[in-house]
Structure formats: structure tokens, C-alpha cells
Amino acid sequence: xxxxxxxxxxxxxxxxxxxxxxxxxxxxxxxxxxxxxxxxxxxxxxxxxxxxxxxxxxxxxxxxxxxxxxxxxxxxxxxxxxxxxxxxxxxxxxxxxxxxxxxxxxxxxxxxxxxxxxxxxxxxxxxxxxxxxxxxxxxxxxxxxxxxxxxxxxxxxxxxxxxxxxxxxxxxxxxxxxxxxxxxxxxxxxxxxxxxxxxxxxxxxxxxxxxxxxxxxxxxxxxxxxxxxxxxxxxxxxxxxxxxxxxxxxxxxxxxxxxxxxxxxxxxxxxxxxxxxxxxxxxxxxxxxxxxxxxxxxxxxxxxxxxxxxxxxxxxxxxxxxxxxxxxxxxxxxxxxxxxxxxxxxxxxxxxxxxxxxxxxxxxxxxxxxxxxxxxxxxxxxxxxxxxxxxxxxxxxxxxxxxxxxxxxxxxxxxxxxxxxxxxxxxxxxxxxxxxxxxxxxxxxxxxxxxxxxxxxxxxxxxxxx
Numbered sequence: 046x047x048x049x050x051x052x053x054x055x056x057x058x059x060x061x062x063x064x065x066x067x068x069x070x071x072x073x074x075x076x077x078x079x080x081x082x083x084x085x086x087x088x089x090x091x092x093x094x095x096x097x098x099x100x101x102x103x104x105x106x107x108x109x110x111x112x113x114x115x116x117x118x119x120x121x122x123x124x125x126x127x128x129x130x131x132x133x134x135x136x137x138x139x140x141x142x143x144x145x146x147x148x149x150x151x152x153x154x155x156x157x158x159x160x161x162x163x164x165x166x167x168x169x170x171x172x173x174x175x176x177x178x179x180x181x182x183x184x185x186x187x188x189x190x191x192x193x194x195x196x197x198x199x200x201x202x203x204x205x206x207x208x209x210x211x212x213x214x215x216x217x218x219x220x221x222x223x224x225x226x227x228x229x230x231x232x233x234x235x236x237x238x239x240x241x242x243x244x245x246x247x248x249x250x251x252x253x254x255x256x257x258x259x260x261x262x263x264x265x266x267x268x269x270x271x272x273x274x275x276x277x278x279x280x281x282x283x284x285x286x287x288x289x290x291x292x293x294x295x296x297x298x299x300x301x302x303x304x305x306x307x308x309x310x311x312x313x314x315x316x317x318x319x320x321x322x323x324x325x326x327x328x329x330x331x332x333x334x335x336x337x338x339x340x341x342x343x344x345x346x347x348x349x350x351x352x353x354x355x356x357x358x359x360x361x362x363x364x365x366x367x368x369x370x371x372x373x374x375x376x377x378x379x380x381x382x383x384x385x386x387x388x389x390x391x392x393x394x395x396x397x398x399x400x401x402x403x404x405x406x407x408x409x410x411x412x413x414x415x416x417x418x419x420x421x422x423x424x425x426x427x428x429x430x431x432x433x434x435x436x437x438x439x440x441x442x443x444x445x446x447x448x449x450x451x452x453x454x455x456x457x458x459x460x461x462x463x464x465x466x467x468x469x470x471x472x473x474x475x476x477x478x479x480x481x482x483x484x485x486x487x488x489x490x491x492x493x494x495x496x497x498x499x500x501x502x503x504x505x506x507x508x509x510x511x
Contacts, residue, residue: 317368
């Protein structure tokens with residue numbers, strides 16, 4: 046590489062990281078303004094979630110595949126939620142472990158033949174069960190077809206106009222439904238709302254509810270706690286006021302059932318069915334000029350279990366990256382439409398440049414700058430500037446995410462936990478983040494080579510599911 050090309054390469058990589066971290070800092074400012082208004086509104090209503098008596102009924106859809114370790118605790122917690130009218134529909138997607146047996150034993154299931162709508166296509170249903178103990182619990186046992194296929198079966202079976210998709214390895218905060226339904230009560234244009242997903246590793250769970258948030262001993266899980274806080278409190282909260290939220294986590298999201306049916310339900314041909322549905326909802330409403338709102342709220346909380354080993358985590362991150370690539374490329378017209386709005390003009394390009402192709406640029410930057418320095422063709426000054434914008438600003442973003450958490454909800458009350466998390470915010474940029482970049486590059490390759498996808502199997506400890 047000639048000296049001129051090398052100089053331009055350094056400029057490009059340093060400029061890219063400046064733009065990447067500058068973009069997230071701008072989102073940080075939006076998040077702070079949004080969170081301030083939200084906390085003021087919450088303070089006026091009091092700490093308790095508002096109960097107005099006009100909340101619409103909700104169908105909780107819980108797709109599960111090989112969830113015997115946590116399904117009992119998850120379903121039990123959902124049945125005790127603080128909400129006036131809801132049903133729980135568990136969809137057992139052909140599990141090969143004891144998931145169905147655990148459900149039968151715990152909730153006294155009996156076969157309950159009932160006519161099923163077939164608005165959305167899905168794999169055949171074997172048996173529908175109802176619980177003798179809980180009138181609002183049904184279990185659908187079907188052939189394996191993947192998470193999206195299971196959710197489509199659940200949408201067909203849902204009895205209410207709003208449905209809430211919840212992962213089977215998750216437990217909801219008791220007032221989560223009361224909080225996540227608020228956008229639907231405040232604005233009739235709302236078609237979807239997502240809450241915050243936090244990690245339950247290291248926390249204390251009793252009777253199906255998380256009673257004390259704590260940090261795990263496992264370092265892989267600790268890094269992910271900081272990562273989740275940054276992703277939700279910076280990424281999604283910043284986009285929400287612009288009506289440009291492109292991702293509602295598959296672990297916890299509330300949707301208008303009719304609008305989801307109108308766009309064809311969940312796609313079964315992607316591994317990122319949660320993001321793909323939200324991007325498709327944006328595009329469908331934009332192209333038809335139908336007013337709509339998609340919101341993110343910071344305090345309806347869903348607790349889930351993070352992988353604690355690198356193999357499972359790497360597989361999960363590769364799958365997420367592939368799902369991101371599929372969602373953005375399928376709906377590139379959203380960015381090109383004259384009616385794109387902030388979702389198409391700002392969020393789509395931002396995600397494409399910094400999240401979709403970002404890992405490739407980051408990896409190339411590390412290779413060129415560190416390799417060039419080792420060979421003596423990159424100066425120490427250029428390397429220091431690169432590390433400052435690539436790693437130093439990354440640390441700043443992570444610390445900002447924790448500050449937002451500290452100034453608002455303070456879920457982790459113990460000082461020792463907060464200090465440890467600030468240490469994690471620094472350390473995660475020194476190895477963990479770069480490892481994540483490699484996994485995401487692998488996801489890009491899987492997307493590019495169009496490898497067949499499967500329902501993700503995650504190794505779980507099941508500690509809080511006992």
C-alpha cells in the first residue's frame with residue numbers, strides 16, 4: 046500500500062469512528078431529553094403504575110422451544126401480572142425436551158378442542174390445551190416451525206385486539222403490562238410499543254418474580270448487562286421521540302393485532318423476525334400515508350437470562366447480525382421513499398452504516414491501524430488518535446448509558462454493584478467489544494452466503510427457573 050493510500054485509509058477509519066460515536070452521542074442527548082420528560086410525567090403519576098380502568102384486554106403470546114429449565118417460572122410470573130384482563134397463550138413449537146410435560150404437570154393441562162382461525166399460515170397444530178387451574182391459560186402444541194411460525198399461530202389463536210410477544214425464557218415485572226399499554230391509551234395512532242429488556246443473571250427470583258436485582262459472578266454476563274443498558278437507554282430511547290424506532294425486542298413488545306395481520310404477521314424466512322416486523326410496519330404505514338406511532342418506553346421491564354459462555358453468546362450475536370442485515374435489505378425502499386419520514390431518512394441509514402456494515406469497517410480499522418503500526422508504517426500519533434476515537438469514545442458512551450440508569454431508575458441499588466458496572470463499562474471496550482465485532486462479521490458472512498437458518502438453541506443455566 047502506497048503512503049498516500051495509507052494516509053487516506055487512516056483518515057477514513059478515524060473519521061468513521063468519529064461519526065459512529067458522534068452519532069450515538071447525539072442519540073444520547075435525545076435520550077436524556079426524552080428520559081427527563083418521561084420521568085417528570087412518571088413523577089406526576091406517582092411510583093405506582095397508573096390503573097385507569099379502561100385498559101384494553103391483552104393476549105400474551107409465549108413461543109417456546111426446549112424451555113423446560115425456565116418455562117414453569119416464566120408462565121407462573123405472567124399469570125400473576127398486575128393487569129385487569131389478559132390471557133396467556135403458550136405456543137410449544139415442537140420442543141424435544143420436557144417443556145410440554147412440565148407445563149402439563151405444573152398447570153394441570155387438559156385437551157381443549159376449539160376452532161382456530163387460519164388468517165396467518167403456520168405449521169400444523171397437534172393439540173390445544175387449557176388449564177384446570179387458570180382460566181386464562183392455554184397451551185398450543187404444534188409442529189416445529191421456528192419462533193416466527195409459533196408467533197403466527199399465537200396471533201391466530203389470540204382473543205384480544207392487543208397482543209404482547211414475550212420470550213419463554215423471560216419474566217415480566219409485575220406492572221409491565223400497565224406501563225407498556227400507556228402509549229395505546231394516550232394516542233390511538235399507536236400500533237406497537239416496546240419495553241426494556243434487562244438481564245436476570247445474578248438476580249434473586251422468588252415465586253416467579255424478580256425481588257432483587259444483582260450482578261452475576263460470570264464476566265460474560267456482566268459485560269452484557271452494561272451492553273443491554275446502553276442499547277436500550279441510548280439506542281431506542283433516542284429514536285422514540287422521532288417515531289423512528291426500528292427494533293422492538295422479541296423478548297417483550299406490545300402490538301395492535303389488526304395492524305400486524307394487515308402486514309402479514311411475522312416473517313418465517315428471517316432470523317430477525319422481531320426487527321423485520323417493526324421495519325415492515327413502518328414501511329406499510331408510510332407507503333399508505335396512514336398515521337401511526339411506534340414507541341419505546343424505558344420502565345416496563347422484562348427480565349431474561351443471558352448466555353454465560355462465549356460459544357452460545359457468539360452464536361446469538363451472529364444470528365442478530367444476520368437478522369439485522371435481512372431486515373434492512375428487504376426494506377431498503379423505506380429509505381428511498383419520499384414518504385420515509387425519520388424512520389427512513391435517519392434511522393434506516395444510521396443502522397445500515399453503523400450497525401449493518403459497521404463490523405466490517407471496525408475489523409478493517411483494527412487490522413490496518415494495529416498491523417500498520419506493528420510494521421512501522423502507521424505513526425504512534427495516528428494510532429493514539431485512532432484508539433481514542435475507537436475505544437475512548439466507546440467507553441464514554443458506555444459510561445453515559447450507566448449515568449442515565451443511575452439518574453433515573455436505579456434498578457441496581459447497591460453501590461458496589463454500580464461501581465462494578467462502571468468498571469465493566471471500561472473493560473468491555475478492551476477485548477469484549479472487539480470479540481463481538483468478530484461474531485457480527487460471522488453473521489454478515491452467514492447472511493451473504495445465505496446459509497439455512499434455524500430456531501436458535503440457547504444453553505441456559507435455569508438457576509432462576511427453579
